[in-house]
Amino acid sequence: MSDHEAVRTPADTSMPGWYGILPPPKAPEVLRGRHKADWLIVGAGFAGLAAARRLAQLVPNERIVVVDAQRVGWGAAGRNSGFMIDLPHELGGEHYGGSQDHDHKRIRMNRTAIEFSASAADEYGLRKFFVRAGKYHGAATDHGVAVLREFEKHLTGLGEPFEPLDALQLKEITGTNFFVGGTFTPGTVMAQPAGFIRGLAEGLSRRVQLFENSPVTSLQTGKLHTAKTAEGEITAPRLILTVNGHLESFGYFKNRLLHVFTYASMTRPLSKSEQTAVGGEPHWGLIPADPMGSTIRRIGDRIVVRNTFTYNPHMSTSEKQIRRIGAVHDRSFQARFPMLGQAPMEFRWGGHLCLSLNSAPAFGEIEDRVFVAGCCNGLGTVQGTLYGMLAADLAVGNNEPMVADALKEPSPIQLYPEPLMSIGAPMKLWAMQKRAGREL
Ligand SMILES: Cc1cc2nc3c(=O)[nH]c(=O)nc-3n(C[C@H](O)[C@H](O)[C@H](O)COP(=O)(O)OP(=O)(O)OC[C@H]3O[C@@H](n4cnc5c(N)ncnc54)[C@H](O)[C@@H]3O)c2cc1C
Incomplete structure (x- = not known):
C-alpha cells in the first residue's frame, strides 16, 4: 500500500483559442x-x-474509466499548436534532428501513433480536425536557411x-515576405487540437466512461488502487497515469521533470x-528554423502565433x-503581417509542457499494476x-515489439540541484x- 497525495492539481x-x-x-x-x-486512467489528454x-480494443468487455481534473481540451491537449509531426523534432537540438538510428525508430513510432489517431x-468523423497537410519550416535569416539546409541533408540521409523552398514560394503560401527560405515536409497532420481531442472523447464515450472537472487529489496504490476526488472515489486493480x-x-x-510553459x-x-x-493560402502551419522562434498557423480567417518558453x-x-x-506575440505578428497593422488578437493563452533534460519520456510500470505515459517533451500530440x-499494451501484457523498444528508452534523468535550476533554467x-533573434 502506498499513499500519494496530490500536492497540486491542474489549474x-x-x-x-482552439x-x-x-x-x-x-x-x-x-x-x-x-x-x-x-481499468482506471487518470488524465484525458492525448496519452490518456x-x-x-x-x-477498448484489447479488452472490449472490461470497464474502463477515465478521470480528468478539467474539461477535455482545456489542458495542454487543447492548447497546443496542433502539429502532429511524424519526423524527428528535437526541440533542444540545432536542427531538430538526432542520430540516424534513433531517428529511424522515432519516425516508425510516430507514424504508428499518427495512424492510430x-x-x-475516421471512426468518429473527425477528419475536419485532423488534416494530412504537411508542415512548412520557415527561416527569417540566412543563418536560419543554413540550419534548414542541414536539416534537409539529415532528411536525405x-x-x-x-x-526546399525559396522566399518567393513561401510568400505564395504565407502571404508574407518575412521568410527568406524554407522546407516543406509532407507527413505532418495539422490538427484542430481541442476539436480533435473533444471528438475523440465523445467517440470513446460509447465504450469508456469519462468523468471531467474531477481533480484526483489522492491515490492509494495496492491490491486495488483507489483515486479520490472532492466528491467521489474509484477503485480499480489497474491504473494508468497520463497526467503529464x-x-x-x-x-x-521527483526532480526529473522540467515544467515549462509556452x-x-x-x-x-x-x-x-x-x-x-x-494573400497566400488559407490553411498552413509553419515551424521556425530555430526551435525558439515563432510557430505560425493560418486556419482560414484566423492566424495563430506561438512563441516564448x-x-x-x-x-x-x-x-x-x-x-x-x-x-511579444504582437511584435512577431506585426513583423510578419505588417499589412494588418495592429495585431487583432481575440484569444491569448499559455500551456504546460513537460520536458526532461535528456528528452526521455516517463513510461513504464512504476509500481505493481500502475503504469505511466507522459512527459512527451513538447511533442505530446503524437508521442x-x-x-x-503502448502503456495499454504493456498493462494488458500484449507482446508488442514497440513496447519492448519503449521500455529500452532511457528515463528522465535528475535535474540539477537547487538553486541551479531556478536560476539556470x-x-x-x-x-x-x-x-533565435529575428526567428522570434
Ligand atoms: C502552446 C502549446 C503549443 C504546443 N504545440 C504542440 C504541437 O504543435 N505539437 C505537439 O505534438 N505538441 C505540442 N504541444 C505539447 C502538447 O500539448 C503536449 O505534449 C500534450 O498535450 C501532452 O499530452 P498528454 O496527454 O501527455 O498530457 P496533457 O495533454 O497535459 O493531459 C494531461 C491531462 O491530465 C489531467 N490531470 C493532471 N493532473 C490531474 C489530476 N490530479 N486529476 C485528474 N486529471 C489530472 C490534466 O487536466 C490534463 O487534461 C504544445 C503545447 C503548448 C502549451
Missing part, C-alpha cells in the same frame, strides 16, 4: 460517490485517451522526402479585405504572464498518443530565445 487559465472557437461542450459528468472499474482507445478520426507533468504532483519522477495568441476572424491583404516549476502561469508574452497506446531559456 490551466485563459480560454485557449477551445473558444468550438461550440460550448455538453455539461460534464463529475465523479460523485463510489465507483469500481477494471489513446490508452483508453487501445484498452487517423483511425479514430534518413531517406525522407522534403521540398502532474506525475510529479503525486510524487513520481504561449499562443489567435486573431479574431479577419475580414475578407484583411484576408486579401494578407518560461520555466514554471509550480506548473501554472498567470494572466499577467500571458499578457506580457502577448506583447503522448504513442506512449498512451530561466537564464538558459532567455539566452536560447535571444539567440
Whole structure:
C-alpha cells in the first residue's frame, strides 16, 4: 500500500483559442460517490485517451474509466499548436534532428501513433480536425536557411522526402515576405487540437466512461488502487497515469521533470479585405528554423502565433504572464503581417509542457499494476498518443515489439540541484530565445 497525495492539481487559465472557437461542450459528468472499474486512467489528454482507445480494443468487455481534473481540451491537449509531426523534432537540438538510428525508430513510432489517431478520426468523423497537410519550416535569416539546409541533408540521409523552398514560394503560401527560405515536409497532420481531442472523447464515450472537472487529489496504490476526488472515489486493480507533468504532483519522477510553459495568441476572424491583404493560402502551419522562434498557423480567417518558453516549476502561469508574452506575440505578428497593422488578437493563452533534460519520456510500470505515459517533451500530440497506446499494451501484457523498444528508452534523468535550476533554467531559456533573434 502506498499513499500519494496530490500536492497540486491542474489549474490551466485563459480560454485557449482552439477551445473558444468550438461550440460550448455538453455539461460534464463529475465523479460523485463510489465507483469500481477494471481499468482506471487518470488524465484525458492525448496519452490518456489513446490508452483508453487501445484498452477498448484489447479488452472490449472490461470497464474502463477515465478521470480528468478539467474539461477535455482545456489542458495542454487543447492548447497546443496542433502539429502532429511524424519526423524527428528535437526541440533542444540545432536542427531538430538526432542520430540516424534513433531517428529511424522515432519516425516508425510516430507514424504508428499518427495512424492510430487517423483511425479514430475516421471512426468518429473527425477528419475536419485532423488534416494530412504537411508542415512548412520557415527561416527569417540566412543563418536560419543554413540550419534548414542541414536539416534537409539529415532528411536525405534518413531517406525522407522534403521540398526546399525559396522566399518567393513561401510568400505564395504565407502571404508574407518575412521568410527568406524554407522546407516543406509532407507527413505532418495539422490538427484542430481541442476539436480533435473533444471528438475523440465523445467517440470513446460509447465504450469508456469519462468523468471531467474531477481533480484526483489522492491515490492509494495496492491490491486495488483507489483515486479520490472532492466528491467521489474509484477503485480499480489497474491504473494508468497520463497526467503529464502532474506525475510529479503525486510524487513520481521527483526532480526529473522540467515544467515549462509556452504561449499562443489567435486573431479574431479577419475580414475578407484583411484576408486579401494578407494573400497566400488559407490553411498552413509553419515551424521556425530555430526551435525558439515563432510557430505560425493560418486556419482560414484566423492566424495563430506561438512563441516564448518560461520555466514554471509550480506548473501554472498567470494572466499577467500571458499578457506580457502577448506583447511579444504582437511584435512577431506585426513583423510578419505588417499589412494588418495592429495585431487583432481575440484569444491569448499559455500551456504546460513537460520536458526532461535528456528528452526521455516517463513510461513504464512504476509500481505493481500502475503504469505511466507522459512527459512527451513538447511533442505530446503524437508521442503522448504513442506512449498512451503502448502503456495499454504493456498493462494488458500484449507482446508488442514497440513496447519492448519503449521500455529500452532511457528515463528522465535528475535535474540539477537547487538553486541551479531556478536560476539556470530561466537564464538558459532567455539566452536560447535571444539567440533565435529575428526567428522570434
Ligand atoms: C502552446 C502549446 C503549443 C504546443 N504545440 C504542440 C504541437 O504543435 N505539437 C505537439 O505534438 N505538441 C505540442 N504541444 C505539447 C502538447 O500539448 C503536449 O505534449 C500534450 O498535450 C501532452 O499530452 P498528454 O496527454 O501527455 O498530457 P496533457 O495533454 O497535459 O493531459 C494531461 C491531462 O491530465 C489531467 N490531470 C493532471 N493532473 C490531474 C489530476 N490530479 N486529476 C485528474 N486529471 C489530472 C490534466 O487536466 C490534463 O487534461 C504544445 C503545447 C503548448 C502549451
